Amino acid sequence: MSAAAELARPAIEPTQLRQLLGCFPTGVAVITTRDAEGRPAGLTCNSFSSVSLQPPLVLFSLRNASRLLGAFTAAESFAINILSERQDTLSSRFASSRIEDKFEGVAWHAGAMGLPVIDDCLASFECSVYACHAAGDHTVFIGEVRHMGGGCGDQALVFYKGAYMMLAESLRKLVVQGKLGDADIDEAYRTLYGTLLRLGAQRASDAELQAVDAAVAAIEQHPDDAPLADRIASASGFFAAIAAAGHNEALNLMAQTMSTVLRERMTHVLPVRPRPDLFPLRREIAHALRRRDGDAAARALDALITQLRRA
Missing domain, CATH: 2.30.110.10 (Electron Transport, Fmn-binding Protein; Chain A)
Incomplete structure (x- = not known):
């Protein structure tokens, strides 16, 4: 060279x-x-x-x-x-x-x-x-x-990846065995990612906000017959972008564990199908972050989780 x-x-x-x-x-x-x-x-x-x-x-x-x-x-x-x-x-x-x-x-x-x-x-x-x-x-x-x-x-x-696999493996088994209920998981998502959204509104760089926008777009671009692996990757990418925007290493480790839960639930538990009704809610999360309004972003996340369970 x-x-x-x-x-x-x-x-x-x-x-x-x-x-x-x-x-x-x-x-x-x-x-x-x-x-x-x-x-x-x-x-x-x-x-x-x-x-x-x-x-x-x-x-x-x-x-x-x-x-x-x-x-x-x-x-x-x-x-x-x-x-x-x-x-x-x-x-x-x-x-x-x-x-x-x-x-x-x-x-x-x-x-x-x-x-x-x-x-x-x-x-x-x-x-x-x-x-x-x-x-x-x-x-x-x-x-x-x-x-x-x-x-x-x-x-x-x-x-x-910065965490003990023992925890991730334990969670994976609980998910597959159906021992983690929707209510507990939803509460964990609201608490963890709501906090990360509020932090991201204060700390995220413009590039990190753009990464959240890109993650939302990636989900919306899937055709109806998109492979499960692609849907899992884009869903995980959306939450990973939020975690990165929050700039908190401890919470980021927790987010990695929740990503494991998400992947296992999408693979073994949840019916995975197109959900265009969720598109506006994800967009609102991204828009609120760009406005640096963490509370609004957390409320949009709460609405997203609620809507996810309705159908």
């Missing part, structure tokens, strides 16, 4: 990069070691990966901004603790910057190398440091496995 072409190539946008990398599901691990004073130290990580079988090598990467970078850089060994789906609270605990003593109240023991090994994990690997490399805004630690062990027979805790 020429120098001119290289300069003309668009820059990789970090937020989009993180979002797209999130399309690859990963397990969740707590990486532990001991600091210079011998105290246990640990953090949550989903960058764990195998490297080699001969010799047995694994790796994880750590942000250079992490407060524990010095402890891991100085240590000669570390342990990988693979979490089960019942240990999601441990994942949050070791990821929090507000908890000073991460090990307080946590069941753990000293492993064969004296490293902190968390009880009841799916698997643990005690490693000596094999190599350490600077890589952009992270440092990559490669370890040689010296001792390992298996624990409980639970399912793994899986991280996908």
